[in-house]
Amino acid sequence: MKILKHLPHLFIFIVCFNLSLTSCSKEDTPPTPEPEQEIPTEEEKEGPVVLKNEVNDFIWLGLNEVYLWQNEVPYLADNKFSNTDDYYAFLNTYDSPENLFESLLYQRGEVDRFSFLVNDYIALENSFQGTTLSNGLDFGLVRIGNTNDVLGYVRYVANGSDSSTKDIKRGEFFMTVDSQQLTVSNYYDLLFGNNSSYTLGMATISNSQIELTNKNVTLTKTNFTENPIHINKVIELNGTKVGYLMYNSFIANFDSELNNSIAELKSQGITELVLDLRYNPGGRVSSALALCSMITGQFENDIIITEQWNPKYQTYFEQVDPDFLINRFPNALTDGSPITSLNLNKVYVLTTGGSASASELILNGLDPYIDVVQIGANTAGKYTASITLYDAPDFSRGNANPNHTYAMQPLVYKSSNINGVSDYDNGLAPDHIITYQTNSGVSYEGENIQNLGVLGEDTDPFLAKALSLISGTTTKSYEKLKAIKGIQVEHIAESNDFKPLGKGMYTTLKTK
Template sequence: MRYSTWQRLLIPVLLVSSLIASCGKDNPAPTPTPPSPDPGTPTEVPLKTQRINRFIVEAMRNRYLWNSGLPSEIDITSESDPAALFKRLRNPQDSWSVLSDNIQQTQGEFTNETRSYGYELTFGKFNNSENMFAVVLFTYPDSPAAKAGIKRGDIFIRVNDMEITMNTYMNLFRFPNVSLQYGHLEGNTIYPATQTTTLTGTEMYLDPVITYSVIDRAGHKIGYLCYSDFVSKSIGRLEKVFSTFQQQQVTEIILDLRYNPGGEVSAMAKLSSMLAPKSAVESHSVLQTRIYNKEYTEYLRQTGTDVNDYFDPSVAVNLNGLPLYTLTESSPASASESLILCLKPYMTVKQVGSSTAGKYCGGSLFQPAVQQGGQLVPDPEIGNWVLYLMTFKTADANGKSISSSGLYPDIWTSSLTLPELKLPLGDPLDPFIAKAIAAITGHSTPTRIETKSADPGFTLLRGLTGQPETRSGWLIDSTVMIPVTGASR
């Protein structure tokens, strides 16, 4: 019988297989071990994770201010941790862009509608010790802290029966409850106090209009306002405050931005429009210009999209460019810095204090989306993710921008001492306010309130506040939907 080539090859194989099978009864052959995967070969991650990765990459390629520095090839199929991917892609200059998997919490932080105890804190450290203490900067109106009688300058030395350290200080912001033990300053030493208090966190709107007043000095009526966040919901209250200033015929304004990390572009434009000369507002003059990445700038040019923000004539009250004195330390950033920078081409603005944070850019919230009925809607699978991404720099009407070193003050003063932090906001003895009043009236400033010793046994930690990462210097424009393909369902 003749065999085809494949038949001739097959028969010896079958014969050998039969021999192995028959011999195996007495001497079984070992089971072959499958080859190990190459450790250098990346493992493909679940499709849902790939879609989150794709969302991050698409947003950053299209709108990120530093998109030119992104790698040309980004493998979204093997990265199991979207947060790690984002951190690798984030530019070293960018300490502000944030990725979150909780859009409700993030949006609440941006609108000041969130769960809170209602206090803002700074911290100090005891010398020769790891232990720390918290100092109240202010309390929000009608908050649990305010209702408990907590006030500016109060000191806490223990939280939930634990010493306050770098490992425990965030417990002051964790929920649902917090137990606090007071300390009191005597001479140059902070001693434990017997007083304690317990707070329960509440879902609430944190009203950024902290306090306001009118200060009469040497024939001047000076309107003082402490404003903690640029939030659109606060505009109605701001208009009422400025109406009060108008009724009392104030001659100058002191705007306290020392604890203001920024906020919404729209709120900054509204407040600027209340302060600016009436002529600039009514003529809809340019307030600021946005500078985007090269590709998005070209897209806006081709579509004829305006990159300017303008004064808003719809505001209910306008102070017509009264001389403005802004109080600043290192916290004012983004929207606070933009307001100072962008009003200067139109009116007298004097900055009192120290340099600002130097956050020279702003961004948008990006949310994953899908097409539904011809419209983009939040992605039902990964729509809880959100990316706060830096997308533009700002410049004033003359093209001047904020530098990374911040805005330098016209009138310098050093940070408050611990005894001075006990002065209520708006107190004319506050050295920052006193410097502004002196510049307005031409009178000398009062003597500073110092600690009793050059070495008080503790150091105030400037810049440590416990604020959410999203609010650490923010200038936010809008929410942008990013379509993400490849649904895993």
């Protein structure tokens, strides 16, 4: 029976390869299914049981080895199967790898919301580098009233993308794709399907009524690498120089550019920083750790986060290499380049429910050290980490089974800051909640899709609030923006949810 029981074997792998902290962000995940049929008894068997799908074997072995809740799932117990026949018979009761994977997760949708399986690890690996099949349009989707109709609203247009060459911008709305009304049942196929291009039917909202316009915008998907540094500028505020950095993903390929952006802000003499992570779903953890040092600089080698694995791995790491479980403030990038630091004692961070994983690491990790002023809405609530596992004896990419391209991202540990803060399932709550009212007088938290404003300008209510706090006065601009009425909406998805990594982060760990 091919069941790995040697912890050092996988330990060598995970310290030499990539650890990925990711989420699939699907709130409508089906409940954990039971096995699809009874396992046959010894009497019912006719000779040795033949494994029908080798991917199923890979899934069970990987989850049994390193899954965070392995000890909580009966079918993943080390002693669950007495022989290979019983083991293969169990695996054969599932007609697809996806069904098996879902059945072995712990309280799917309640406790484990973020483990996932992919059948194309090439696309997953490309996403680690920030490259996805995309037209560069970042948007949110909301349900219209009590209907099943869906309205899209543009959050930003990625620099250098196909969308940046078209007549479409932040704050605009769309209702149709290729002349079909978006609904809760078709939006995935229309926007995230195999179509390489589509035409959006644009819309307007007037007096709480949504109507199509005569404007149509055709967008084309390409293999696009988005620069996560969307805006980097200095704002002059009554003699105070405020740095504004909109950073939309933690991607290691852009660490040097991020460091240069911080150096540019520092050279211009900023004394305050507004870090906009509203639409940042996560990314490489080493980039997040580096950004923590860029913001500060005075806490070199202090602990940012610690890790807690499943019982057998936690015990192993504590005995063999306790420092493996600790992530500290670095003084250099992973390529050895020195980090430029602002040495700030306060940072203003803009957040929404789209702020996840590595974005939350920034908030939670810095909080014990400096004044982190969070503005906006609750974050996504992801403090768990997943590792990329391939179908290989050591689960490495180099030895991956050539017969298929399945890989999985099971959750393997949860993180906490130096004060032990973790388990923020409902997200990290802001110090200053951004709200708006509808015409009926009901108040809602988060972005008013009818009043998004211009990113990097004081017409953006989130940035206007930060500038108001920095200046110490309630600006007329912010009061005017807050007074703009909105409509009641139910957020159902955002474009980041359907990228291969979703809301997640990944990192290369220390090597031995």
